Each structure stands twice: as C-alpha cells, then as structure tokens.
Amino acid sequence: MKLFADPGFNFAGLFALGAAGMRASEVGEVLTAVNAINTAGLSEQTFTDTFRAWGDRLAAPPAAGRHGGGSPSQTHRFRSLRAAQYYAQALFYVLGTDRPGDEKEVYLAGRRAWDTFTQLCSPAAVRARRSRTAGPGCRCGSSVPAATARPNPAPR
Numbered sequence: 001m002k003l004f005a006d007p008g009f010n011f012a013g014l015f016a017l018g019a020a021g022m023r024a025s026e027v028g029e030v031l032t033a034v035n036a037i038n039t040a041g042l043s044e045q046t047f048t049d050t051f052r053a054w055g056d057r058l059a060a061p062p063a064a065g066r067h068g069g070g071s072p073s074q075t076h077r078f079r080s081l082r083a084a085q086y087y088a089q090a091l092f093y094v095l096g097t098d099r100p101g102d103e104k105e106v107y108l109a110g111r112r113a114w115d116t117f118t119q120l121c122s123p124a125a126v127r128a129r130r131s132r133t134a135g136p137g138c139r140c141g142s143s144v145p146a147a148t149a150r151p152n153p154a155p156r
Contacts, residue, residue, distance in 0.1 A: 003034045004042055012047070016089050023078055024085045029054055033086075044096030052090035052106060058083035059113050077120035083113035 003013035013034055019025035033050045040046040058079045062071040087110030094103050118125035 004038070006042060009042055009047060012089060012092055016051070016085065019085050024081050026082060029082065029086075044093040045098060048090045048093045048097050048106075051086045052094075052109075055083045055086040055090060055109060055113065058086065059109065059116075073120055077117055080113045080116040080120065084110050084117060087113060 001014060001017075002010060003017070004010040013030070016025050016033075017027065017030045020027045020030065033054055037046045037050050040050075062075050062079055087106055091103065091106045091110060094100060094106050115127070118127060
C-alpha cells in the first residue's frame with residue numbers, strides 16, 4: 001500500500017495505520033492525516049504538524065457523551081492511546097522541521113498521553129521506573145519510566 005511517495009514516510013504512515021489493529025490508532029484518523037499531508041505537500045514539517053495536531057486533539061478532554069452526560073472512561077483511555085501514537089509519529093520527524101527544539105515538548109506530550117492511558121486501564125497498569133546501570137550513553141543511576149499490565153483477576 002502506498003500512502004506517500006517517499007519510502008521513509010510511507011513506512012511511518014503504514015506503521016501508524018497498522019497500529020489500528022491494536023486500537024493504538026484509528027484508520028479514518030490516519031487516512032485523514034495522510035490526505036492532509038499529501039494535500040499540503042509531503043515534508044517533515046507537514047507530517048509532524050499534522051500528527052501533532054491529531055495528538056493534541058485527542059489528548060484534550062473528550063466532549064460530553066450522549067444526552068450531555070459524561071463520556072465513558074474507555075473513550076478517554078483509547079483517545080489517550082491514540083494521542084500517544086500520533087505524538088510518536090510527530091516525534092519521528094520533528095528534528096527536520098523549522099522547530100526542532102520542540103522535540104522535548106512533543107515527547108512529553110506523548111508521555112502524558114501514554115501515562116493517562118496506563119492510569120485508565122482496568123486493571124490499572126503497574127507503573128515504575130527502571131534503573132539504567134550499563135550500556136552506551138548510560139548515565140549510571142538514571143532511570144526510565146516503565147509500565148506493565150496486571151493479569152485480570154476476574155474468573156474466566
């Protein structure tokens with residue numbers, strides 16, 4: 001499937017599209033983004049701006065549910081997961097834009113979206129920090145965030 005003429009961008013677009021199989025993206029959202037990028041002219045700038053805008057849109061609180069009621073927590077959970085995916089897409093090309101200094105901001109937005117998703121999982125994901133003790137570029141004593149799923153205690 002060819003979404004973009006450039007093979008690197010095409011891979012990234014297909015990766016985002018493939019994430020729909022795990023509910024980490026939505027086919028219509030990705031194809032809408034692809035159409036917007038192609039219409040504006042494919043570049044690191046348009047790719048980053050478009051996927052970042054989708055991340056921003058989905059990271060915002062969802063609109064009220066039916067009949068003015070609150071939206072279900074699963075709506076917020078999956079919006080957060082998709083936002084994290086779209087921020088990850090934006091992060092991949094942000095250094096090639098006219099605002100490469102936004103890299104940290106885009107990363108942190110994606111991190112917040114991911115953390116929101118893990119907090120809303122049921123049962124909630126176990127969140128921790130994993131120490132880094134060895135490896136290239138390691139700042140010994142530093143740590144990275146980690147999350148893992150708990151088994152569902154409900155009987156089968």
